[in-house]
Amino acid sequence: MENAIEIRNLTKRFGKNTAVANLDLSIPTGSIFAFLGPNGAGKTTTIKTVMNIMTPTSGSAKILDVDSQKLSPKELMQIGYVSENHDLPLWMTVKQFLAYCKTMYPQWDDQFCQRLLKQFDLPLNKKLRDLSRGMKMKAVLVSSLAYHPKLLILDEPFSGLDPLVRQEFIDGILEITGNREWTIFISSHDIDEVERLADWVGIIDKGHFKVAEKAESLHQRFKKIEFTSDITPAAMPTIPAEWLSFQHKGRAVCFIDSAYEEPASKKKICELFPEASNITVSTLSLKEIFLTLSKQFKMMNL
């Protein structure tokens, strides 16, 4: 199985509002895919459609090689799902909750479960309703990992968590992924946290998919270019489309090259700005790439 999730031309409308439009996405097996986008971009709708919680208006999605609308308990046994929007049986204690979940998974690994419980320091005899938000998320994560799912879907898992709990949560996931070939599909608007985890990145905005590629490739492709030039505004050449957020203040020129290649990109700069000097190329964080793209999408929409 090449891709754990394959989405083809997926559209989901709520009345006249289009939450997701003609989405195409492939999530390679074994990858940690960060599904990024601002609030209301359509991330949760995409995930819920993929998980057959919602029915797509058109298009299709395959999850573990099965049409999402035909997901059966057999496939769900291989999928872990952690979401901020989940109605948990809050009246249960952590122990009861895990015992209840265990009945659903023949492959439930008690030892692994115990290890996770210890790692997350979860109080077994406390009711879920009495746990903090972070502890609840940890309990759900344990219940979603203890059966070694092939695919783990995390929908805004860090939302509302304090930094310490986030750290523990991420450490937990990193430890697990360090040991096993699991596919993780993580949606978030919190890019800093995801950056540490993801090896693939997808960006969605207003229901439209903008980018989906390896994080490494994204970091290589997106570079911040800065140089000085005496060029006057009147003599400014036509800026290539791949140069984003172009700024010219005094002698300083700054932009993000979204198709950076060594040495072609530098050669292009010298062609367009023959008097350019002090050219510096710096790497961007995922957050900076995301912000650049978001601004670009906004301008395009305007």
Add this chain to the structure above:
Amino acid sequence: MLVLPHIKKDLFKLKWLLLGYTFLVIVAAAMNIGSLRMSENLVLRLQLPMLGYMISFLAGLVSIVMIPLLIQEDALVGTTAFWFTRPIARRDLLIAKMTFLVLFIVLLPLVAELLVMTINHIPAHYLWLAAPEIIIKNIGAIVPVLILAALTVRFSHFAMIGIGIVAGVGVLSILFTLLISFGGLTSIVYNAWAVRDYSLQLSKELVSSLLMITGGLTLVVHQYLTRKTARTISWAVAGFIVLQVMQFFWRIDLLESTTTKISTALPGTQTMKSSLDMDHIAISDNYRLSNKDPLTKTIRSPLTEAGTPSGMVAVLTELTAPYIILSDSETLISLSVSPNYSHTLAEEKFMTAFSKALPGMNLIAPFESAPSFKDIFTIKGTEWDKYKGRQGTYLANAKYDIYEFKKSFSLPLTRGTSEARGAELIEIFDIVETPNGVSIILTEKKANLLFDRDTKKENPATSALDQYNQPFMKNYVLINPQLEEVYLPALPDENNIAFEPIQRSLSLNSRTIIAAKRLDFNSTQNSSKIDKAWLSGASLVRVDAVLIGKKKLLIRQEDFKIPEKSTVNLEADTKLD
């Protein structure tokens, strides 16, 4: 199959509510059993079932809370239910929830009620007949709640929508009633669609219950297996409308008792004639809610039936299409006529029937024979002003039930003696000698079952009124065979309400009816005195009116005169001199 873990989870979640519900069901059953078996106090014996009924009602309310909590624990709508993303087969969840409901909401009350009936000496044959009825009624009661629970996410939604639906249906019913009333359609609708036969009413309820159960459970299964909520809602709305229409027009009596399947061509009744007693025609004002309402008046008269075969009694059940032809161009049509005719044992024809049923006995009645007045015509006040005193021809179709009085059974005059007659158990609860005779207190218990074809269905809600309107159906008389004397009991004293609580029928539910009767037998001047010696040779005998046929007669009264003098109070004008 992952059914048991879900049941276990739901049991754990609803444990306190379930315990409370089970407690209420058991207490209600214990009240009913206690009232029937333990209490020596007659009033308590009759009041405990009422308390039991209220507790059962409370248990019903608890089940209305429990069902949505059970279903919404794993909600079928919305996008946030925990089970959506877990390997839980929809079919397994459905089986788990239905098993829970069947065990606690259907089987638990069934077992409790059958236990009450068993302890109440209801024969096994009737238990078998009662079981499907109880199951249908219990499931029928929970299906609407179940549908609503399956279509809502939270209890607050369930409660709000539920209250909205109940209020909406209530408002629609009121609007419909107002439309009919103010549109002047009351009598038309009543005559065309109103169901007067309780057995037909039950058939209608049975069919709608079965349709609701089948349709409702189909909707619930559909919702569980597909979660296509919009489709389920549209089907539910369509089903509700179909059910209402079906109820409005249903006219097939599936539960007709074999005892009411009687001939309409009874031999010997061909020459029967019905006529008005022209010497006792009276007219009086009908009750008005306010003086602004138009005044209407009712004309009343005793009816006499000539040519009734010997031993038979003709009892008026309905008068249809009465009208008065005053001249070639003037005809008055009655506004409406009361559908409930009350009768009194004091009518001469009943006395004759008693004599025929108890041959060779001297019938002693502690009351004078008197005719019974019936509503024969309703006229607008303005029309009466215009036509009073005018003569014409009165015409109407009169429907009669033909009865024969038959001796049913005899009970020795001993406290605690009982007689089981099919679905009935009659017991002499107490015998109290009075200065003028004797009072006998009876308790009657009856299995009033939907699927019992051998017994006429009794409407517990109207049984007291039915007994008042038709006091001749079951008659207890005191017989002394040696002296060849038969005493009829005193007529109920409408002014004496002291004994009223136990003269009414009380029902544990519609399936078990308990009633208490006080029969006062008083000596008269022209017979032997009812004393210890008289009572030592006496027994209590029940004479039943057995329906043997129906007859339709045309009343044609040529010399009918619209009364000139009207009174406000009907009673004042219909009292005989």
